[in-house]
Amino acid sequence: MSKRDFYEVLGISRNADDKAIKSAYRKLAMQNHPDRNPNDEVAAERFREAAEAYEILKDPQKKAAYDRLGHAAFDQTAGGFGGASGFSSGGFSDIFEQMFSEFSGGQNEGRQGRKGADLRYDLSVSLEDAFSGCSKDIQITVTATCDDCTGTGAAKGSKPITCSQCGGHGKVRAQQGFFTIERTCTACQGVGETISNPCKSCRGQGRVQKIETLSVTVPAGVDTGTRIRLSGKGEAGIRGATSGDLYIFISVDEHPIFQRDADTLYVQIPVPMVTAALGGSIEVPTLSGKLTKLKIDAGTQSNRKFRMRGKGMPILRSSRMGDQIVDIHVETPTKLSQEQKQILKKFEEQGSVSPETEGFLKRVKRIFGNS
Numbered sequence: 001m002s003k004r005d006f007y008e009v010l011g012i013s014r015n016a017d018d019k020a021i022k023s024a025y026r027k028l029a030m031q032n033h034p035d036r037n038p039n040d041e042v043a044a045e046r047f048r049e050a051a052e053a054y055e056i057l058k059d060p061q062k063k064a065a066y067d068r069l070g071h072a073a074f075d076q077t078a079g080g081f082g083g084a085s086g087f088s089s090g091g092f093s094d095i096f097e098q099m100f101s102e103f104s105g106g107q108n109e110g111r112q113g114r115k116g117a118d119l120r121y122d123l124s125v126s127l128e129d130a131f132s133g134c135s136k137d138i139q140i141t142v143t144a145t146c147d148d149c150t151g152t153g154a155a156k157g158s159k160p161i162t163c164s165q166c167g168g169h170g171k172v173r174a175q176q177g178f179f180t181i182e183r184t185c186t187a188c189q190g191v192g193e194t195i196s197n198p199c200k201s202c203r204g205q206g207r208v209q210k211i212e213t214l215s216v217t218v219p220a221g222v223d224t225g226t227r228i229r230l231s232g233k234g235e236a237g238i239r240g241a242t243s244g245d246l247y248i249f250i251s252v253d254e255h256p257i258f259q260r261d262a263d264t265l266y267v268q269i270p271v272p273m274v275t276a277a278l279g280g281s282i283e284v285p286t287l288s289g290k291l292t293k294l295k296i297d298a299g300t301q302s303n304r305k306f307r308m309r310g311k312g313m314p315i316l317r318s319s320r321m322g323d324q325i326v327d328i329h330v331e332t333p334t335k336l337s338q339e340q341k342q343i344l345k346k347f348e349e350q351g352s353v354s355p356e357t358e359g360f361l362k363r364v365k366r367i368f369g370n371s
Contacts, residue, residue, distance in 0.1 A: 003071050006053035014067065018058070025054035034181060116143065116207075116235035116244035123248050125218055127255040131287040131313060133220035137213055140246070143235040144210040149199035151240040153206035160193035160239070168192040191239050206239035216248055221316035223262070226250040258287065263322025265312045268329050276300045276330040284326055286311050294326060301356065302330040 007014055010024040028050040030036075037043035056062045065073040121140055145151040154160050162168040166185035170192040173182050184190040198204030214233060222228075227247055234244025252260070259266040271282055279298030283291040286308075294306055305327050312322030336344070 004049065005070075006057055006066065009049045009053040010057070021054065021057050025050055025058075029054075035183070115242045116237040118244040119234040119246045121246060121248050122251060123216065123218075124251045124253055125222070126253050127258060127260065128287060129218060130222050130250075130252045131220065133222075133314075134218050136216045136218060138216055138248075139211055139213050141209060141211050142233075142246075143207045144212065145236045145240070145243075146199060146202035146206055146208045148201040149206060151206040151236065153195045153199055153202060153204040153239045155197045155199050158197040160191075160195055163188035163192055163194050166192065189238055191241070193239070207236040214246070218250065219316060221263070221314040221318070222250045222252065223260075223316070224250060224252045226316070257285065260313060263313045263315050265322065265324040266327060267324065268327040270329050270331045271296060271300065272331055273333055276328070284308065284324075286324060287313075296328070300328055300330070302328060304328045 007016070010016075010021065010028065012020055012024045016024070029047060032043040032047040032050065034040075034044055034047065056066050119140065119142065121138060123136060123138065125134065125136070146153075149155065152160055163170075163185060165187040166172050170185055170188065170190040171182050172185050173180055185192075188194050195204040199206070202208045214230065216228065216230070218228070227249055230246040230248065232243045233246035236243045257267055265287065267285065269282060269284055275282065275296060277299065279296055279300070281293045281295055284294045286292055288311075292308065292311065294308065296306075305325050308324040308326060310321045311324035314321055333340070
């Protein structure tokens, strides 16, 4: 029977890129893998064809040769596909490793058993804590190493024994036609040992549920979405296997005065009309807890912004600081006394000194005329 075209096998066009080739192969391999289709010769043949096609098309040099000469490119050089491409029991170790990883949920278990799962904890901090950094104590419910058996899973006075099914290797091999498939041993879960007298506290698992209190150091400059990794603080692995990690996801609370954009802080400050008109100094709060004097120019209008350099948020893992932007809001006085009203009337009678108002009225007259 003639060999099918490799592009036809994978269901892709001849100008498919590396990503499309890999994606097509992975899809076919998952569908036709012998573990999912036991005793199915058709699926086994499709799996073999897909692997053979991928081995050639993933390699730029082999792909170029195949595009020029087809299957003959390899038949002529080494008496067939196997000699030219290294298609043998060890030629697809990278493919098998990838497939095994997917079927086992991404874990490379091996002789040491399954690694513990990673955990997530959401931690809210105030803007002040994000500014200065802090230490927070958290409580988590976690699967931890059993104290009674120290993680072995065996009762006191007994020991685990070598698994009879895998001979202590943690993996078993099965012949599937042309291929030898290696899988994690189900009898010992990849540990290589079984428990004849299990620990009563953990029932042979080597781990139990515990509530643990951990201290989390929050560095200055964190923002919502910052992730802190605590190595080995996730779930304990089965029977002494490596523990997972704990990931702390930071959420920074909103502040009643300050608004934040990355390392820049924004604050709106009300300024008395007289100060805005004559100029002067105002006191501006900062997250450091101190008031800082800011000089206001005479004639300052609402929405004018002043930049206070180095008064913003710390830049994470840096000695530099962001800036603070002060947004001026000129306040109109209310509840004036009769004397104050008379003063303002005299001020008005002496002529307008409001350039923005005059400019606006002139534009209106130009647009709508004098009517």
